[in-house]
Amino acid sequence: MSIRLQISILIYTMVQAVLFGVGTVLVLATPLSALAMNLMPWVIGVSAVLSVPLSWMLAPRLRARFLRQTARSSLPAE
Numbered sequence: 246m247s248i249r250l251q252i253s254i255l256i257y258t259m260v261q262a263v264l265f266g267v268g269t270v271l272v273l274a275t276p277l278s279a280l281a282m283n284l285m286p287w288v289i290g291v292s293a294v295l296s297v298p299l300s301w302m303l304a305p306r307l308r309a310r311f312l313r314q315t316a317r318s319s320l321p322a323e
Contacts, residue, residue: 249304249305250304252307253303253304256300256307257297257300260300261292261293261296264295264299268288268292272285272288
């Protein structure tokens with residue numbers, strides 16, 4: 246299992262929670278609240294599906310700092 250996949254799995258739930266929260270606010274705080282019983286299952290499904298590519302795209306950015314530090318430490322001393 247690659248490092249990118251492991252990081253993606255770890256941040257998936259956090260990304261999904263944020264997307265679910267945004268979707269819930271959009272449904273419940275707008276005139277769409279009249280359709281909330283029909284829209285909330287869609288919010289759950291869409292947030293679960295959209296979280297996969299978003300967490301996959303975010304994973305390398307979380308590694309960038311570590312990779313910069315290891316690249317500096319592996320340079321020969323002058």
